[in-house]
Amino acid sequence: MKSSYDVIIIGAGAAGMMCAIEAGKRGRRVWLIDHSKKIAEKIRISGGGRCNFTNIHTQPETFLSGNKHFCKSALAQYTQQDFIELVKKHDIAFHEKKLGQLFCNTSAGQIIDMLINECKEAGVSLNQETTVYDIETTQDGSYCLKTSLGEKTCTSLVIATGGLSIPKIGATKFGYDVAKQFNLKIVKTHPALVPLTFQASLLEYCKALSGLSVEAEVSCDGTKFAEGLLFTHRGLSGPSILQISSYWREGLEIMINLAPDIDMRAFLEQQKTANPKQDVQTILSRHLPKNLAASICEAQNITGRIADLSRIKLETLAMAINDWRIKPAGTEGYRKAEVTLGGVDTNELSSKTMEVKKQPGLYFIGEVVDVTGHLGGFNFQWAWSSGYVSGQYV
Ligand SMILES: Cc1cc2nc3c(=O)[nH]c(=O)nc-3n(C[C@H](O)[C@H](O)[C@H](O)COP(=O)(O)OP(=O)(O)OC[C@H]3O[C@@H](n4cnc5c(N)ncnc54)[C@H](O)[C@@H]3O)c2cc1C
Structure with a gap:
């Protein structure tokens, strides 16, 4: 069935869900899809099952990137304190383990439930086990996707498929392939935090x-x-x-x-x-x-x-x-790495919106981008911040 959305987000992980929530709150018709049966598996296994969801000392210096200034705008638009407020709003108990690292007291599942509930409230349509076979641009500048659920079109397409680490829970090179399709530069990837x-x-x-x-x-x-x-x-x-x-x-x-x-x-x-x-x-x-x-x-x-x-x-x-x-x-290697260093070259993206400069309506967010945090909750903060900012503009 052919249907159209304002926004299609590929990848229902940390960044994709955050983007979906924010876009949904703005009244955009959002379709969030993931090829896995279980979404947000990395959140589930993170922090030894308790999710080190942010770090109170998050600052641009705690990230590696070809352009060390790129992360500043998103981190300033949506800070660690903003995410802490969201966690508090959902009555999720947490503690600082050490060095500013904030963990759930009970389970990482609480963060996933929180994001799913926020998506529901924002009217986001979510489909798991959905495969994208092909992406094409149309004459009016929108995107047409061939998926396992039929053909879908959108004006904003967000790639939030993460990095290459832990393929057995769903990591793929999909995001990099889309970047190549649109002739975007990719900074060579390496397994990191490994x-x-x-x-x-x-x-x-x-x-x-x-x-x-x-x-x-x-x-x-x-x-x-x-x-x-x-x-x-x-x-x-x-x-x-x-x-x-x-x-x-x-x-x-x-x-x-x-x-x-x-x-x-x-x-x-x-x-x-x-x-x-x-x-x-x-x-x-x-x-x-x-x-x-x-x-x-x-x-x-x-x-x-x-x-x-x-x-x-x-x-x-x-x-x-x-x-x-x-x-x-x-x-x-990627089998044991927590993250992927490198990714979509930040020179290709607007740091304010995460939109591809030469391809209006196409966005890359989260780990697929060449921004990698130190160990300690910084990588999730990048996912929340980049997801949030894209959600304001898609
Ligand atoms: C074991 C482990 C522990 C970690 N612990 C922490 C921690 O405590 N704190 C921290 O800050 N960071 C941690 N990280 C890193 C953190 O999980 C990632 O940086 C973060 O999840 C990246 O978010 P993302 O949304 O960009 O990608 P992901 O969360 O990886 O989400 C990507 C989503 O895209 C989907 N996808 C992939 N390919 C396709 C495709 N072709 N079609 C459709 N969907 C697709 C995947 O199924 C997945 O759901 C950990 C990582 C690992 C592996």
């Missing part, structure tokens, strides 16, 4: 410490994060590694400080005088978990009384702790 993998020798080291977590400082290419680091049987993970993965590129080294609060070199030299008879491993255990201290000593082949160790050996140990340099082999 565990890093390492060469076999280091893997053995990590495996032996699997499950151990320390507060570490991890840096790469001039960017530094101080957060938890987790040893796993696959390599290194935890927030600090996920954060730095967005900045790491093949061939680069990462630097890890396993005891950022202490100058190990000075400490070991001081201990050599204060406690000469103590075993160096015991001394290290004052600032590191016991098994980590043991593994570091073993890996450096340095053991025994601290008094018997040369200055060079102590320096080697200090470096292995304060300045551990490793070259990741790769990442665990």
